Amino acid sequence: xxxLHPVLFAFLAGFASGNAFCWLPGPINLTILNEGAQRGFxxxxxxxxxxxxxxxxxxxxxFTGFSEFxxxxxxxxAMQVASFVFLxxxxxxxxxxxTVKVHTKLGMASxxxxxxxxxxxHPHSAFATGFLRVAANLGVFGAWLVLAATLMAHxxxxxxxxxxxxxxxxxxxGTILWFLFLSFAVSRGHGKFSEKTLLRLQHISGLxxxxxxxxxxxxxxxxxxxxxx
Numbered sequence: 001x002x003x004l005h006p007v008l009f010a011f012l013a014g015f016a017s018g019n020a021f022c023w024l025p026g027p028i029n030l031t032i033l034n035e036g037a038q039r040g041f042x043x044x045x046x047x048x049x050x051x052x053x054x055x056x057x058x059x060x061x062x063f064t065g066f067s068e069f070x071x072x073x074x075x076x077x078a079m080q081v082a083s084f085v086f087l088x089x090x091x092x093x094x095x096x097x098x099t100v101k102v103h104t105k106l107g108m109a110s111x112x113x114x115x116x117x118x119x120x121x122h123p124h125s126a127f128a129t130g131f132l133r134v135a136a137n138l139g140v141f142g143a144w145l146v147l148a149a150t151l152m153a154h155x156x157x158x159x160x161x162x163x164x165x166x167x168x169x170x171x172x173x174g175t176i177l178w179f180l181f182l183s184f185a186v187s188r189g190h191g192k193f194s195e196k197t198l199l200r201l202q203h204i205s206g207l208x209x210x211x212x213x214x215x216x217x218x219x220x221x222x223x224x225x226x227x228x229x
Contacts, residue, residue, distance in 0.1 A: 010163040013156045014170025017147050018055070022178040023205040027133050029182065029198055035126070036186030043126045044186055048179025050130030056172045058134070058141045062148035063157075063164045079153040080220055086146050087213035095206030099199070154219075 022029070028051040036044030134140055151157040157167045 006158045006163055007166045010157045011166040011170040011173075013151055014059075014167035015174040016170075017151070017167075018059075018171035018174030019178050020174075020205065020208055021055075021143065021147070022175055022182075023201050023208075027137065028130060028179075031129065031133065032179065032182050033186055033198065036183050039126075041183050041187035044183035045180060046126035047130035048183055049176065050127035050132075051134045052130075052172055052175040052179060054131045054134035055140065055144070055175050056168055058144045059148065059171045060164075060168050062141075062144040063152075063168065077223070079149050080216060083146060083150040083153065084213055084216040084220060087209050087216060091206045091209030091213055093206070094202050095210065097199075097202060097206075 028047065032044045032047055035047060148157075151167065152159065157163050
């Protein structure tokens with residue numbers, strides 16, 4: 001039973017990461033918001049399912065790149081500082097944003113890439129639409145790289161195939177549950193679940209990110225105090 005603990009912990013870490021990550025602004029939430037009200041629950045959920053599958057692929061690829069990377073303590077410490085800065089920046093940006101869509105240079109580049117892919121591929125199904133929009137979003141892949149690095153730097157996910165697989169499974173579960181809830185709420189909400197609601201969720205995500213950044217900062221300060229640096 002003791003051997004199951006790190007696997008269970010990895011699953012829960014992935015579940016929390018996947019669920020919280022979906023709250024952040026992005027084209028998928030807006031697409032489900034618009035399509036769900038017009039075409040119903042099934043269409044909206046298939047968009048979310050396609051997006052969740054692409055999220056899992058990005059998450060799995062991110063973990064494969066960090067197998068031998070965190071054997072050095074200096075690298076772990078550097079990643080903890082980097083994740084603190086990243087979470088602090090992201091949390092402040094989302095907390096004080098006035099629109100659901102946060103404009104960044106990376107976001108504009110992703111929109112151009114998405115437009116080119118849709119022009120060439122012409123996705124006709126809801127699943128393909130969700131899958132393609134996440135695949136074209138460069139920010140999603142970058143975010144999963146940071147999240148995977150943070151989880152492994154803190155030893156929340158062991159450097160083993162089973163633990164990483166459990167974390168990826170948790171990501172898929174958390175992601176798909178969010179899209180299931182969002183699709184149902186939009187299709188049954190009759191316009192009550194609006195962009196204003198997503199903006200509130202975005203502000204809550206900003207608070208959560210800031211809280212996580214504060215936790216990171218406290219841990220860094222504690223380690224520095226212990227080593228008298």
